[in-house]
Amino acid sequence: MSLPDGFLWGAATAAYQIEGAADEDGRAPSIWDTFSRTPGKTLNGDTGDVATDHYHRWREDVAAMADLGISAYRFSISWPRVMPGGTVNRKGVDFYSRLVDALLDNGIAPVATLYHWDLPQELEDAGGWPERSTAFRFAEYAVQMGKALGDRVHTWTTLNEPWCSAFLGYAAGVHAPGRTDPVAALTAAHHLNLAHGLASRALREEAVPSALHSITLNLHHLRGEPEAVRRVGAVSNRVFLDPLTGRGYPADLLDDTAALTDWAFVRDGDEKTAAAPLDVLGVNYYSPTLVRTWDGVSPRANADGHKQGAATPFVGCEGIDFLDQPGPHTAMGWPVDATGLEEMLLGLRRDRPGLPLMITENGAAFADEPGPDGRIRDRDRIAYLRDHLAAMRRAIEAGGVDVRGYFAWSLLDNFEWAYGYDRRFGLIHVDYATGERRWKDSAHFYKDAISRGGDPP
């Protein structure tokens, strides 16, 4: 059996995590500059000021991509770099234009994400995602980028993981802008859906009719007691997936959150706007999530972003417990479980038939194992990739799931948001003191896997 023709083998990054050059060539600050420069918000006080210095080292990084043999590169555009103060900044745009040309010269399809969490600070000061006008500003930005980069970009993705933007940013406060207001988070979620619909339609109609149009979600692959799965699924998956695919907001979500809001921020026509035609849905998968209804007696369990006493990202899910599962975990504390990827893909085929999928992120953070010969022996990462590639292939070949590509997260070690530089997801190691890049064993493994059509040795 083999993968479909034109299957994209890729690697992914995001602007704030790799670029650095925070104050260069007219870039304005984003909410992540503000947040990371605020004491106590990131591990060790790390910021993306320099990051991997990709803004200056991009040629070397494209050369590494060509050597890896990837056929697509997923990157994000920094909104405050290209539209500081709301007007187009030529120097910022030129950076991405050169990058796109270099990718094409190397036979690598550019997959561009317009928003990977770095909202211009000036828009946050005006209310951020809970403010409706932000969605319209986003659509204007999208059209400008469509005009500048056009159909040199293979796939345009509006948003990366709007769940994180809305619920980690505005409810849990562990991501920028660090607010802890559940109603603001629900409002933000709606405005992100609206922003996607406005931007995706405008891009297709006014700028790039021939490219593919997409959004990337981090669907929580939920397991456990059905009532807990339903509730968490409503406020983490269906709050995006349903309006984006034309079903409007789920009735059970409106019920579960009725004590907080009447959802009056959803205006007539918004749900239709959000349901812009999707050529492909990007899904990011790392691990499954195990939930149950708390019995009120047993000690409460934890999950990432859902620590006891801390603000929860799971708005309206009070009384739900997030359980750890036995077995290996990554350096993030996330369980390693590739069957979750297969199940998630099969579930999407069943629930959203006819919607093509792309795995836009999959990967793992592990501590380095330095080898005596200077190699970086990241055997855990290789095992993770091997198992997840096999799970994806089972879903495609036995399950008939329409998957158009796979992107490893991440090309390089990078700024891992609230965890700073402490957690490394890269196939390529970055020495942050010098900026030097060095292939880990997993990069060699991935190169081999790609050259064998995804069937690793």
Ligand code: GBH
């Ligand atoms: C992605 O986010 C990001 O797109 C990327 O920038 C980042 O570097 C990468 O992953 C690695 O973190 O306990 O139910 O909240 C992934 C974010 C990871 C958020 C899993 C939810 C735990 C599930 N998600 N996380 S839960």
